[in-house]
Amino acid sequence: HAEFDVYASEFPKSISKEINLKNKEGAIENAEKILGRVKEIFAIVAVSPRAAGLEQKKPYIFEALVSGGDIKKQFAHVKELLGKEIRIDQIFETGATIDVAAITKGKGWQGVIQRFGVKKKQHKSRKTVREVASLGPISPASVMYSVPRAGQMGFHQRTEYDKRIMVMGNTENNKIKINPDGGYKHFGLVKGDFIILKGSVPGTYRRLIKLRSQIRNAPIKITKPNILEVVV
Template sequence: MSGIIGKKIGMTSIYSADGQNVACTLVEVGPCVVTQVKTVETDGYDAVQLGFGDKKAKNTSKAMQGHFAKANTTPKRKLVEFRNFEGEAALGNEIRVEEVFAEGDFLDAVGTSKGKGFQGVVKRHGFGGVGQATHGQHNRLRAPGSIGAASFPSRVFKGLRMAGRMGGDRVKIQNLRVMKVYGDKNLIVVSGSIPGAKNSFVILEK
């Protein structure tokens, strides 16, 4: 599985070859640096660690400064491991977007969804809410209503849909088409939406 790390720039739309207006996400990807090559002999498994985004040395621990010095590169903000990496992956090598993806490819995008804070059942789970009031609740139009527990089972079952923290989760969107690749600008245009806020890190996997 090859991949690369990027930063979500925002959304736009472009016309496809058949004249369809396609909503797309613009991602700044790479160049990423190979900061570590793991092998079965030394680490128990094969993987390639990539780093992306510069970070100040004063905000980097001494141990990590030494880690990056081995790869002859500056400290990086985001580190991600990829198993079964295809292509050249020597320590210190630079991986560019055109080496991993081409126009027409399909990829999986991994990001952290926007955090919504503590939300009620209408927003969090799509309960009926206003206009579909039940249980005769004349003044509780966004309340969850009865949760069905009584002397049996005398508890609330795990997993019941209730209010709580929403968003801020790791989300993977699969099978997004690569619409355009701009290698000279380190940009890639992907069909559809990718989880996360603008300027958040995303992982693009083959």
């Protein structure tokens, strides 16, 4: 259970409609007194799609684990950022490798051929062709979880690892042009902070993508890539 909750004194207008909580008197001082029995600190983070130029009004609100250093350093870091806007260059740097998590594209209800890549049967083999040949042995009288079955495909949360940050900047003061004439298809013009990754990212257009520090094969030294040209 939570040992303490500390909230910002003021929320932006778009977020105040979703969160309307106020601190108890002396909340920060009381939190500092009981840091000795705290093991983890989580920050409640809100992302406003309007800041990225999207029409969606409702913000995304979720918890983010605070890591690095001991509990006192983590609390001091979160206390300093409380109620402030966090820019992407405060968290990551160009050349770093990160992990991305998002909800994949939804495909709806699909059969085993599309969902698992099962081979089709012969056209005169039995009643059906696009079906698994056998669901398993006669005993035990149950179907194993590992047998391919039809069902929901896509619209799952998936994490992809080791994506390198190639370019990071802001559209207002960036030398590299990243917006094509007329904007991107199904998205429009990129406004504000942006990031270009090497590799693919799960999800469809305008979908929330969560970034985190790399947890696999972290390099000892971060080297910045030499970007000569960006073609859009």
